[in-house]
Amino acid sequence: MKYLLFFLLVGYVLWRWRDAQARRGAAPPPKQAEQSQTIEMVACAHCGVHLPVVQALTVRSAYFCSAAHQKAHGA
């Protein structure tokens, strides 16, 4: 009977430990998903500076960093 309790305790500890390991192993994927959210960068057609596509001015599939460069490029 002593051994039965001992093995139950060991089994319980191992089960808790494996559960904790599984949770630790399951945690990284969301972090990797956050890191994989890359911002698409585009180059200004006039000066070539790179900027996030959401901040670029788009004129007929050409990207510009500012309205001034858009005008200077004749677009």
Ligand SMILES: [Zn+2]
């Ligand atoms: Zn520019």
